[in-house]
Amino acid sequence: MDAGLFYQLVSKMGFYHLTLGNILMWIIGIILITLGITKQYEPLLLVPIGFGILVVNLPLTDLMKEGHLLWVFYHFAIDRWDILPPIIFMGIGAMTDFGPVIANPKTLLLGAAAQFGVYATFFGSLLMGFNIKEAASIGIIGGADGPTTIFLTSQLAPHLLGAAAVAAYSYMALVPIIQPPIMKLLTTKEERKIKMKRLRKVSNLEKIGFPLLATIVICLLVPASAPLVGMFMVGNLFRECGVVERLSKTAQNELINIVTIFLGLCIGATMSAQVFLKPGSLYIFFLGLFAFCFSTAAGLLLAKFMNLFLKDKINPLIGAAGVSAVPMAARVAQVVAREEDKKNFILMHAMGPNVAGTIGTATAAGLFLSMLLK
Amino acid sequence: MSVEVMSPISGKILEVYVQVGDQVNEDDELFSIEAMKMQNPIYADSSGIVKEIKVKQDDEVKEDAVLLILE
Numbered sequence: 001m002d003a004g005l006f007y008q009l010v011s012k013m014g015f016y017h018l019t020l021g022n023i024l025m026w027i028i029g030i031i032l033i034t035l036g037i038t039k040q041y042e043p044l045l046l047v048p049i050g051f052g053i054l055v056v057n058l059p060l061t062d063l064m065k066e067g068h069l070l071w072v073f074y075h076f077a078i079d080r081w082d083i084l085p086p087i088i089f090m091g092i093g094a095m096t097d098f099g100p101v102i103a104n105p106k107t108l109l110l111g112a113a114a115q116f117g118v119y120a121t122f123f124g125s126l127l128m129g130f131n132i133k134e135a136a137s138i139g140i141i142g143g144a145d146g147p148t149t150i151f152l153t154s155q156l157a158p159h160l161l162g163a164a165a166v167a168a169y170s171y172m173a174l175v176p177i178i179q180p181p182i183m184k185l186l187t188t189k190e191e192r193k194i195k196m197k198r199l200r201k202v203s204n205l206e207k208i209g210f211p212l213l214a215t216i217v218i219c220l221l222v223p224a225s226a227p228l229v230g231m232f233m234v235g236n237l238f239r240e241c242g243v244v245e246r247l248s249k250t251a252q253n254e255l256i257n258i259v260t261i262f263l264g265l266c267i268g269a270t271m272s273a274q275v276f277l278k279p280g281s282l283y284i285f286f287l288g289l290f291a292f293c294f295s296t297a298a299g300l301l302l303a304k305f306m307n308l309f310l311k312d313k314i315n316p317l318i319g320a321a322g323v324s325a326v327p328m329a330a331r332v333a334q335v336v337a338r339e340e341d342k343k344n345f346i347l348m349h350a351m352g353p354n355v356a357g358t359i360g361t362a363t364a365a366g367l368f369l370s371m372l373l374k
Numbered sequence: 375m376s377v378e379v380m381s382p383i384s385g386k387i388l389e390v391y392v393q394v395g396d397q398v399n400e401d402d403e404l405f406s407i408e409a410m411k412m413q414n415p416i417y418a419d420s421s422g423i424v425k426e427i428k429v430k431q432d433d434e435v436k437e438d439a440v441l442l443i444l445e
Binding site for chain 1: 401
């Protein structure tokens with residue numbers, strides 16, 4: 001075999017084109033898969049995302065080249081039509097019980113307070129030199145809501161999609177580590193011991209009326225949030241109306257699972273070495289963390305502020321659940337409360353701000369879209 | 375005098391730690407209930423002897439359901 005032919009053969013192998021960046025990205029992909037498997041950090045997302053990162057960093061596979069497999073998924077399902085995040089939202093809506101919000105509507109305020117971190121980080125990112133669309137995409141990480149982050153970023157700053165999505169899902173997974181120190185810092189022992197009154201029973205009529213009313217009000221206020229909020233609420237209506245159990249089950253099981261596979265692979269596939277390995281990605285992780293901490297603090301502080309006026313005090317720990325990582329943030333509120341008083345149950349109370357936070361983040365995303373997309 | 379131990383939360387009984395006739399003390403763990411995919415230990419509010427257990431493992435219970443009667 002002559003040297004020319006041999007060279008040609010070798011040059012068609014991926015090995016020949018490997019860069020240090022590719023290998024670094026493999027390591028990142030494998031770390032995400034490992035965290036998913038061993039620590040169960042959002043495995044449903046981190047496993048496909050990690051694999052997506054790995055395959056897209058194999059030279060010459062061209063999976064993200066126009067017309068190729070992952071490009072087709074990405075282009076049609078996220079980039080061009082942005083349909084996957086709203087479908088995920090429908091599934092989450094079908095899993096969500098709005099009972100705690102309906103029983104205690106004050107918790108809507110706590111869910112809204114947690115969006116302060118989104119806006120604070122938006123301005124912080126602007127100061128750090130990101131452009132206005134990038135800043136909105138980074139700020140929304142503070143809501144700790146993966147689908148919303150993907151929905152917004154793919155429209156405003158697609159080049160940041162991988163970093164923003166991985167940051168959002170990482171912080172969702174790290175809620176039990178990031179939140180408790182902030183919660184303990186900002187509340188007193190006595191406040192953490194506050195027992196809350198049992199939530200009142202919520203009627204079926206209220207549960208069916210809520211998604212309808214919420215859709216009308218939120219979509220009239222912020223029309224651009226309709227894809228997320230509308231899909232969330234139709235999923236919730238399926239759940240609560242009691243006559244379409246098949247649709248409700250499909251939305252919260254098979255359909256969301258199918259969509260999650262494509263979403264995870266596509267997000268991973270956007271993270272090629274040349275796109276991801278930039279200082280900007282590190283800033284995004286740092287700013288996203290700031291956003292998330294700020295949101296936690298805002299929820300806690302608003303709850304304390306509300307207690308100045310309330311006869312039946314609320315346990316301020318539930319304010320931290322305003323970040324929308326459902327139901328992790330509510331569980332964390334329960335765990336921290338239990339450390340002070342093992343018979344205190346605030347889990348269901350914390351679900352109020354928690355689900356309200358999901359709507360809050362989706363609405364904030366809609367606000368950004370209507371401000372920034374012409 | 376008998377005391378009813380009620381569930382503070384809706385969920386599924388994961389574990390029952392006591393049997394009829396057991397002596398329990400205040401703050402002993404009686405049940406573990408799963409709610410929102412989280413294990414919630416349920417403790418005794420007072421001491422006494424277990425007279426009757428109303429639930430078993432894997433039962434779904436509603437908030438305020440009677441779980442156990444202490445005497």
